[in-house]
Amino acid sequence: MTQTRYENIERFPVALDGIIFGFDRVNLKLLLIKRDFEPEKGKWSLMGGFLGPNESLDQSASRIVNQLTGLRNVYLEQLHGFGEIDRDPVERTISIAYYSLINIHKHDKDLVQKYSAKWFPIDNLPELIFDHDKMVKAAKSRLQYKAARQPVGFELLPEKFTLPELQQLYEAIYETKLDKRNFRRRILTMGGLIKTDEKQKGYSKKGAYLYRFDKKAYKKQDSLNNGTNMLFKPPNG
C-alpha cells in the first residue's frame, strides 16, 4: 500500500530569499527592502517569500524576484540552504537563498517603491535582519566564482555597453583594479563580443565604442573550451 503522507515527522515553512545584484556603471549594488512589519520592522532585508504548494524552488524564487522587480527570465541560481534553528525569531524556517543578476535600469520602479526597496552599493550595506548578511557574503563569493568562468557579467549590463564599463563591472565584482590592455585582450579573445559602430557619448570626451554580447557566438567557442579557462583570475590579495 502506498502512503499519501509521511507520519510522525515535523513540517517547516520553506522560505526563499533573493540576493538581487545590479550594476549602475560604477558600483555593484544590491536591492534590499525596508521591512514595514514585525519582527525587525524598519530594518533592511533581502526580498523573500514562502514556498507555495504549486511551485518548485526555482519557480518560487523566480516569482519572488518578479514581485519586486517586475522582471521575468532573469539570471537566477540557487545559492545555499540556511537552516539554523533560531535563524528566524518568529518560527523555525528553512530558507533557500537564490541570487539573481539583473539589468538595474530595467526593473519596475513602482514595485520597488511599493516594497520600500532601495539599491545599496555592495561595499556599503546597512545592517540586515536574521542571517541575511551570511547569505549576501555567500552570494558575493559565488558571483566571483561564476563570473570568472562564465560570461554572466553581461546579465548586469544593458544590451549595449562599452569595454570600459565592462571592465568597471569586473573590477567591482573582484574589488580590484585590472590592467586595461590585458583586460581587453582577454575579454575579446573569449569570443561573443560584437563591436557596433556606435560610440557612447556623455561619459567621456572621446566616447567609447558600444559592444553587444552574442551568446551563440560565445557558445561556439565554449565547446572548444575545456571548461577550466578562466575569464579572470582574482588577483593576489
Added chain:
Amino acid sequence: MTQTRYENIERFPVALDGIIFGFDRVNLKLLLIKRDFEPEKGKWSLMGGFLGPNESLDQSASRIVNQLTGLRNVYLEQLHGFGEIDRDPVERTISIAYYSLINIHKHDKDLVQKYSAKWFPIDNLPELIFDHDKMVKAAKSRLQYKAARQPVGFELLPEKFTLPELQQLYEAIYETKLDKRNFRRRILTMGGLIKTDEKQKGYSKKGAYLYRFDKKAYKKQDSLNNGTNMLFKPPNG
C-alpha cells in the same frame, strides 16, 4: 506584538539526503541503501532522513551519515536543495543534499548491514529512486571542483597512504590518467605531505613510501596562496 507562527502558509517535510563517497585504493565509490519499504521498495537510494525540530540542517545531515556509517566529524558539505513538486511520490518534500567523504575502511559494518547498504563504484551505479541520480551527478561535479582547490582527497584515504594511491584517487575523481612525475611534483609542492620512513608492502614488489597529510603544515602555505592555484586541472575532454 510579535507573532509566534507565520499564518496562511504551507509547511513541508524537509529531507536530508547524503551522497557518501569512499575510495578503496582503486575505485571511487558511493554508499547506497536498498529500500525495504515502499515506495520503490527493492530499489537503491541515498541514505536520507527528515529534519527534526531540534537540529540544524548541518546537524541533521551529520546525524544521518552517522546513522549509516557510525562515523562522526567526517567531511560533510551542503550540495544543493531539490524541490521539484513531484520529486517524492508519497508527499511533497524538499530535500537538501549533502555530500560526505569518508575513509571507507573505518565505517561500521554492522550498521551498513542493518540498512542493507552497499558500496558501488561511481561509474557503475544501479538505478536510483526519485531524483537521487541528479543529486549524485551534482555531488560528483562538486567533488571535482573541490578537490582541485583544496586537499579534500585525504578525507577519503587512511591516515597513511602512498603517492601512487593518492594519484589513483585523483584519477578516479577526474576519470582520467595523470602523469606520474607531474602529479608528484604538484602534490609535493602543495605542502602538507609528510614522508614517513615506512614502506607499504603487498601491493607492489618494490613497495612505496607511506605519507601522512598534515593540515597545519598545509594551512601555512594556504595563507600565501591567492586562492586560485589549483591542485589539478581537469584535462581536456
Added chain:
DNA sequence: GCAAAAGTGTTACGAATACACCCATGA
C-alpha cells in the same frame, strides 16, 4: 633473471603579467 610498479629532471610551449604612449573630443 625478469616482470611489475616505484621513483626521478629537463625541455618546450603557452598563458599571464607588466608596462607607456598616442588619440579624439568637449570645455
Added chain:
DNA sequence: TCATGGGTGTATTCGTAACACTTTTGC
C-alpha cells in the same frame, strides 16, 4: 590648448605539459 578618458603592442616571466630511464624486489 589642455584635460580626460579611450585605445593600442611587446617583452618577460611563470606555470603546465610532455617525455624515458633506473631502481627495487617478489616470483
